[in-house]
Amino acid sequence: MARMKFLCDADRCIECNAxxxxxxxxxxxxxxxxxxxVVTINDGKPGERSISMACMHxxxxxxxxxxPVSCFYGTVDGLVLHDKDLCIGCGYCxxxxxxxxxxxxxxxxxxxxxxxxxxxxxxxxxxQDNTAVEYIQYGANRxxxxxxxxxxxxxxxxxxxxxxxxxxxxxxxxxxxxxGFGSGAWGWRxxxxxxxxx
Amino acid sequence: xxxxxxxxxxxxxxxxxxxxxxxxxxxPGAPAVQSVAPEVGPSGGGTGSGPxxxxxxxxxETGDQRATVPPPRPPVxxxxxxxxxxxxxxxxIDAGELELQRALRGGVIEGQVTIPNQAAGILIQPAGRDWxxxxxxxxxxxxxxxxxxxxxxxxxxxxxxxPRRIDAGRAGRRIPRYSLLERCNHWMVAGSFVVLxxxxxxxxxxxxxxxxxxxxxxxxxxxWLGQAAHQYLSFAFxxxxxxxxxxxxxxxxxxRVDLAWLRAGGPLAKGHPPAGRFNAAQKGLYWLVMAxxxxxxxxxxLLMAPGLLDNVISQQWAHVVHAVxxxxxxxxxxxxxxxxxxxxxxxxxxxxxxxxxxxxxxxxHSVWLEEQAAAARRSVAPQEARPAAGD
Ligand code: HEM
Ligand code: SF4
Ligand code: SF4
Numbered sequence: 001m002a003r004m005k006f007l008c009d010a011d012r013c014i015e016c017n018a019x020x021x022x023x024x025x026x027x028x029x030x031x032x033x034x035x036x037x038v039v040t041i042n043d044g045k046p047g048e049r050s051i052s053m054a055c056m057h058x059x060x061x062x063x064x065x066x067x068p069v070s071c072f073y074g075t076v077d078g079l080v081l082h083d084k085d086l087c088i089g090c091g092y093c094x095x096x097x098x099x100x101x102x103x104x105x106x107x108x109x110x111x112x113x114x115x116x117x118x119x120x121x122x123x124x125x126x127x128q129d130n131t132a133v134e135y136i137q138y139g140a141n142r143x144x145x146x147x148x149x150x151x152x153x154x155x156x157x158x159x160x161x162x163x164x165x166x167x168x169x170x171x172x173x174x175x176x177x178x179x180g181f182g183s184g185a186w187g188w189r190x191x192x193x194x195x196x197x198x
Numbered sequence: 199x200x201x202x203x204x205x206x207x208x209x210x211x212x213x214x215x216x217x218x219x220x221x222x223x224x225x226p227g228a229p230a231v232q233s234v235a236p237e238v239g240p241s242g243g244g245t246g247s248g249p250x251x252x253x254x255x256x257x258x259e260t261g262d263q264r265a266t267v268p269p270p271r272p273p274v275x276x277x278x279x280x281x282x283x284x285x286x287x288x289x290x291i292d293a294g295e296l297e298l299q300r301a302l303r304g305g306v307i308e309g310q311v312t313i314p315n316q317a318a319g320i321l322i323q324p325a326g327r328d329w330x331x332x333x334x335x336x337x338x339x340x341x342x343x344x345x346x347x348x349x350x351x352x353x354x355x356x357x358x359x360x361p362r363r364i365d366a367g368r369a370g371r372r373i374p375r376y377s378l379l380e381r382c383n384h385w386m387v388a389g390s391f392v393v394l395x396x397x398x399x400x401x402x403x404x405x406x407x408x409x410x411x412x413x414x415x416x417x418x419x420x421x422w423l424g425q426a427a428h429q430y431l432s433f434a435f436x437x438x439x440x441x442x443x444x445x446x447x448x449x450x451x452x453x454r455v456d457l458a459w460l461r462a463g464g465p466l467a468k469g470h471p472p473a474g475r476f477n478a479a480q481k482g483l484y485w486l487v488m489a490x491x492x493x494x495x496x497x498x499x500l501l502m503a504p505g506l507l508d509n510v511i512s513q514q515w516a517h518v519v520h521a522v523x524x525x526x527x528x529x530x531x532x533x534x535x536x537x538x539x540x541x542x543x544x545x546x547x548x549x550x551x552x553x554x555x556x557x558x559x560x561x562x563h564s565v566w567l568e569e570q571a572a573a574a575r576r577s578v579a580p581q582e583a584r585p586a587a588g589d
Contacts, residue, residue, distance in 0.1 A: 095514050
């Protein structure tokens with residue numbers, strides 16, 4: 001089975017935030033929550049790079065390990081999804097996540113956290129695929145329709161790649177070999193314990 | 199934080215302005231401002247209003263009428279901007295290398311974001327791995343060992359030594375020990391603490407102990423309620439701690455008697471070393487509960503309202519402080535509950551009814567009993583027999 005991953009080619013990303021907008025629109029993500037964001041490191045200095053980051057769907061996911069109500073589950077595609085009906089909004093997954101992916105609406109007691117929301121890899125949640133209940137809680141389920149995440153599909157420079165880990169790593173390697181430089185696959189060492197060397 | 203407030207304020211001001219513009223766009227003929235009643239007087243509304251001129255002469259035109267064309271400026275010599283190095287030759291950062299470095303040396307990989315949530319500028323925070331280790335291993339294993347260990351120790355102590363009896367037997371005569379306020383406050387703190395501890399321990403161990411038994415849905419419902427109880431009862435707990443601080447601070451200041459009490463063997467002493475209203479062990483517990491309770495409360499509120507501490511690393515530390523303090527307090531209070539109930543004959547009625555047996559007081563708090571007795575004697579003695587003020 002394919003192992004789905006994200007890869008952001010930071011040498012191509014132009015920080016246009018189209019992926020962020022696409023995600024917010026596709027899933028009707030509420031105000032204040034960003035499932036995907038673009039971080040620019042060394043802004044305005046030599047070596048500036050922009051990286052589009054969301055949940056990386058880690059191998060041995062830290063969020064799943066610390067959840068006190070065990071509401072995470074893995075899919076055959078290697079995705080890390082969660083059941084909002086079980087979540088209690090404790091925030092532990094956010095403390096553990098290396099990428100700051102889990103987000104919370106401020107609807108808990110005393111302005112605390114509501115149920116956690118994060119990137120689903122456009123694969124919805126535990127409900128029946130592509131139903132209204134699934135859409136309200138998790139957004140669109142493009143994977144069930146045979147489509148890839150919209151953020152990567154939308155990327156104008158094709159910096160953001162989504163798909164089978166081996167295939168996108170191959171595409172990235174080929175690019176780096178052709179152009180002669182590349183800053184590597186951001187987050188891969190942390191999320192999957194591997195790096196791509198071209 | 200301030201940036202977000204300013205943004206909010208801007209939005210609030212901008213909203214009505216935008217609405218007005220829309221109105222104007224819809225009916226362009228209407229005046230911008232309509233007065234409710236026609237205005238009167240020299241500068242009233244209508245055409246031709248405005249200040250009445252003093253003379254009929256035209257005021258002089260302002261500004262220079264003859265347009266002057268500035269003479270062309272000589273070109274300023276500029277230094278040529280050198281072309282950047284080709285991309286292949288520029289300093290390159292390596293993601294894998296940077297991640298490894300941060301994971302080994304600590305720190306985060308951070309940058310700029312253009313969304314309001316500036317905390318999202320942290321791209322990768324490897325500290326989460328250590329926190330995960332604390333939460334899933336250190337805390338659960340150490341917490342379980344500490345709590346079960348304390349239960350075992352108390353059980354063994356009870357079976358081996360048995361409860362501490364009143365050696366001289368009950369005198370039948372009783373002396374007041376805790377006022378109604380002291381008792382009510384104690385039970386408020388105790389009650390809220392037990393709920394806080396049970397609901398907290400459910401967060402720590404429930405997934406292993408309770409969830410397999412009652413199922414995921416029921417466990418979430420229970421934990422959800424437990425979390426609400428944990429949050430709301432925290433206020434009763436904190437209030438009780440503050441009242442306790444005010445009520446019992448003086449009696450818990452360390453004295454010479456405490457040293458002697460400890461030297462005699464403390465709680466395991468043969469016989470009954472003298473002690474004041476509280477013995478050294480009770481004072482130790484008092485200060486532990488005060489310090490631990492305050493730390494648990496502060497860190498708990500920081501966890502509860504994440505807006506207070508908008509930084510993931512600090513939140514991890516708040517959790518560590520909270521969890522460690524919680525375990526320490528639970529273990530200490532287990533001992534306290536044992537000693538205060540079945541562990542010591544005649545102790546429980548102090549907090550339940552407010553009075554203790556005379557002999558219990560004589561054996562456990564002799565210095566305090568003498569003070570109480572002396573005060574009582576003074577109050578019933580005839581006026582002339584009382585010592586003069588300041589004596
Ligand atoms: C006084 C104010 C307190 C506040 C505001 C507070 C708040 C919190 C919060 C927000 C959490 C995170 C879990 C969740 O959101 O469900 C938590 C966890 C916890 N609290 Fe408290 N708490 C307080 C006092 C206490 C006390 C006195 C104890 C000890 C008996 C305690 C024991 C625990 C435990 C054991 C956990 C779980 C730690 C873990 O397993 O990760 N709390 N508390
Ligand atoms: S990126 Fe964060 S939320 Fe996503 S699987 Fe990894 S730890 Fe979990
Ligand atoms: S916020 Fe929800 S998903 Fe995250 S650890 Fe807590 S209960 Fe689990």
